[in-house]
Amino acid sequence: MAFGKPDLGSITPKGAAFDPALVNKMMGKFGHGGFLNMEYVGHGDDWVELAIDWREDLVADPDTGILASAVIISLMDNATSMSIWTKLGEFRPQVTMDLRIDYLRPSPSGERVYGRGICYHLTNSIGFVRGFAHNGNPDEPLAHVTGTFIRIGDRIS
């Protein structure tokens, strides 16, 4: 692999509680998360909030400057994925099975976009998630998301 970086298992020591801020230093600074420069905002028992700053090269339409909708998918994919590990208390390998996004309104030019992912149910193999994106006021969401993740293999450590 040309794009060397440690995998998540190696920075989340076995027995240590899952730390979304620490893990985002990797997920948000390398690869696609690094390209979008995802930042950790906060977390609770079953949720994680991340954010992406508006950038000219992330827009869908140069005339309006509105953010490409796929940027919001990436943000919600990472935030919901991390909400599962947060609820679980540890990292385990998983992949996105499906995601559905409803776009209530566009994310305007120049505005930072926040994505809050919530894990509302966990089974041995599936993480059920929902979440929403906003521009700073969670009471004014711009998108809603629901999805599922499936566990692959066992814990890497």
Next chain:
Amino acid sequence: MIDKPALPPYARALDMDIVDEIHGAPVIGMPFADRVQGRPGFLHGGAISGLLEIAAIAAIHQALRAKGSDSNIKQVNVTVDFMRGGLNQMTYAVGEVTRLGRTMANVEARAWQEDRDKPIAMGYMHYLIKARTA
């Protein structure tokens, strides 16, 4: 001859390009690179979704042009099914407009790598069709 409309800044930033066409719809290619990588060695689900959305939008613009329409579109939602991990190679996507009505359109987009019969992801989108006001 492939009609090559300009892709949005987001698509250009991820090095997407129109590489072919299938039934008139543009095929969008996206090379593997660190900027589209998720877990090591695999494409990020968001980058795959982005490729699907760009292909869907290109397909619907093409379908509208074929009808002689200059309407705007607005995406309402998308459901993405992830079927296979995206590997370190070129990824392609094409959209198919399954229904184009006066007020909305249903679009299905498929992303694949070596074999179009083995999609790595499928996207199902709804778009609002908005006539330009003169």
